[in-house]
Amino acid sequence: MNIHAVVSPTSPLWALRPAEEADIEAIAELRATVMRPDLERLGRFDAHRVRQRLRDSFAPGHTSVVLGPEGAFAGCVTLRPQGGDGVGDGTGGEGASGWWLEHFYLSPAVQGRGLGTAVLRSLLAATDAAGAPVRLDVVQGSRARRLYERHGFTVEREDPIDVYMVRSPGAGGGAGTGTATATATATATATRTGAAAPSVPSVP
Template identity: 55%
Template sequence: MADWEIRPATSADVEAIAELRAVVLRADLTRLGRYDSQRVRQRLRDEFVAEHTWVIEVGGEFAGCVALRPAADAHWLEHFYLASHLQGSGIGAAVLSHLLEECDRDGIVVRLNVLQGSPARRLYKRHGFVVSTEDPVDVFLVREPRRGPTIALF
């Protein structure tokens, strides 16, 4: 696995993230009959919140992004995209583990949705996500916080 790091996103990152989203989601959205090259980018621009987003860098270069948006009953894992040539390298799993460790420490439930048939669903299943609901386009997943082992003091 290549060395990676994450840094807070800024508003200057939005176009690179929107372009990555269009590339990464194209196959799944096309398969579902929902790909629109303008809409896929605009949805990211409309939903982008820099303070909840991190940029993934590999070798100092933009490689992906992930957002963790707080909500009333959980945090929503959103916009988790990794450049195609890095998928399957372990970077996505490492980034996800890092974020989930923080949520576990704080006792936070994590929710997300993936497109039907997305290979990313295997990654989420390996990290403890289970299906909450689904429809013809989306699968909604949830993960309860994991607690560390309890140590008896007496």
Template identity: 60%
Template sequence: MADWGTRPASAADVEAVAALRAVVLRADLERLGRYDERRVRQRLRDGFVPEHSRVIEVGGAFAGCVSLRPAEDAHWLEHFYLTPPVQGGGVGGAVLRDLLDRCDRDGLVVRLNVLRGSRARRLYARHGFVVESEDAVDVFMVRPRSVPGRRVPG
């Protein structure tokens, strides 16, 4: 696995993350008949909150983003994107494990939505997320509050 780390996101990161989102989601959105590059980027801009986000770096270079947004009944895992060269090398699993370990220490329920047919769904399932509901585009998943002594393999 590559040498990776995270740093706090800033407002200056929004365009790099929006561009990455357009690349990463393109194939799944095209398959679902919903790809519009301008809209994909704008939705990121509209929902990006630097205070809840971390930029992922590999070898000191931008490699992705992940956000954990607090909500009333859970925290939402959002904007989890990795550049294509980094995907499949274990960085995503390591980032997710680190984030979920912190959530477990705080006793947090974590929710997310993933596009139907996305390969990312398998990553989330390996980390304890289960399907809560689905619609024509999204699969909504939840990872319940940690049970003492439980360790989800990753």
């Protein structure tokens, strides 16, 4: 069963499906569009490199495509099992120490409507239930940092380009909405990677 395609009953206007190799160019193009303003501000935008880095790191087994109304492509998100060395290497298994959230991009056409918050909350509901921390990084000055801070992420370290953040289970406003989709996302990811699936109880 393609459980990524199950629409959350608490948010009927969006769903997740497993990414496929055929999605790579659409996601690479979206990454270039979304990241361009921040990278230009930092003097680091390169039209080829911003797309190629996505192609080089694309992991369909850990990635979901965000679908908007009528199943239209609206974005993507990757949630990798994190190795015990603190690196989001996707090794998972018994040595996994949490999850690494990356490549969370939404089309400009759907930004500012609460979709990013809904998707993030559903993912964090699953990782909270598993008792696992989540890590990520954002570029300096990115507006996305405020979204993550509202959901309990705090700064671990930073450099002139990137801010590395972590969220402990239950911190901030993560759980509470989008439970069905959270379960689908985390279970499908774990099934394909061998990691222990974060499990979220159903909401009456």
